[in-house]
Structure formats: structure tokens, C-alpha cells
Amino acid sequence: MLNTKLTQKQLSFVENYLLNGGNGTQAVLGSYKTRNRKSASVIASRNLQNPRIAQALRGSPETERVILDSIARTIKEGLEATIDGKVPDYVIRHMFVTTCIELMNLNPRPEKQVTKSGVLTQEAIDRIRTRDAIRKRS
Numbered sequence: 001m002l003n004t005k006l007t008q009k010q011l012s013f014v015e016n017y018l019l020n021g022g023n024g025t026q027a028v029l030g031s032y033k034t035r036n037r038k039s040a041s042v043i044a045s046r047n048l049q050n051p052r053i054a055q056a057l058r059g060s061p062e063t064e065r066v067i068l069d070s071i072a073r074t075i076k077e078g079l080e081a082t083i084d085g086k087v088p089d090y091v092i093r094h095m096f097v098t099t100c101i102e103l104m105n106l107n108p109r110p111e112k113q114v115t116k117s118g119v120l121t122q123e124a125i126d127r128i129r130t131r132d133a134i135r136k137r138s
Contacts, residue, residue: 005052013047014056015070024048075100 006014009031016027024044025037034040047053078096081089 006056010047010050010053010056013044014053015067017057018067019070 012031013027016030017024020026024047025040028034028040028043032043034043075096079093081092083089
């Protein structure tokens with residue numbers, strides 16, 4: 001299992017690298033104690049040449065686990081969002097739930113059109129267009 005072959009910093013590097021779109025320097029800055037960009041670049045280069053890290057980045061089941069764990073942590077943080085660490089921030093929590101639902105395609109939003117009298121669904125828009133097309137032919 002990859003988890004036993006990589007150090008905690010290397011696992012963090014892999015996670016950050018995958019989540020930021022493949023920027024090794026940024027992944028090092030998020031995973032290691034250095035703040036120096038040149039040092040981070042050197043560490044990233046060495047990490048990317050490491051066969052175990054390269055294997056992790058090629059799409060092993062462990063890579064998927066790292067990504068899913070990171071997504072789960074992010075969702076948990078969003079669902080527990082607070083203002084000043086005390087008051088629940090329901091706006092942020094709602095945004096996280098809505099985003100999760102959309103990303104999972106559980107509730108795709110129908111195409112809507114706003115009119116003076118309210119919002120029309122795609123079905124209503126299609127009925128109006130059909131009615132207008134029939135009137136034009138007449």
C-alpha cells in the first residue's frame with residue numbers, strides 16, 4: 001500500500017500537487033516548512049523524480065483515496081463553517097451543500113428564464129415557443 005511507502009510530507013505533497021493542478025512548487029509550499037520559492041522548486045523537482053511519488057501521481061488507488069480524503073475534509077470544513085469560530089455561518093454551509101449537489105449532479109438546475117411575472121421552467125418556455133411558432137404559421 002502506498003501509504004506505508006510515502007512519508008506524511010510526501011503524501012501531503014501528492015495531495016497538494018493533484019489539487020492545485022500540478023504545480024510542484026505550490027505543492028511544496030503547502031506541504032513543507034519552507035517559504036523560499038527556490039528551495040520549494042528544488043524539493044518539488046526531487047519529489048517528482050522520486051519513483052514512489054511518481055507512481056502515486058500516475059493514478060494508483062491511493063491517489064484516488066488522497067483526493068477523496070481531501071474533498072471530504074474540505075466538505076466537512078464547509079459544513080462546519082462558523083463566524084469567528086462561534087456562530088454557525090449558514091450562508092457558507094448552504095453554499096457548500098448546493099455546490100456538492102451540483103457537482104454530484106443530483107439536482108441539475110433546469111434552464112429558467114425570468115419574466116415580469118416570475119421564473120419560467122424550460123417546459124414552459126418550450127410551450128410558449130411552440131405556441132408562438134403555430135401563430136406565425138397562421
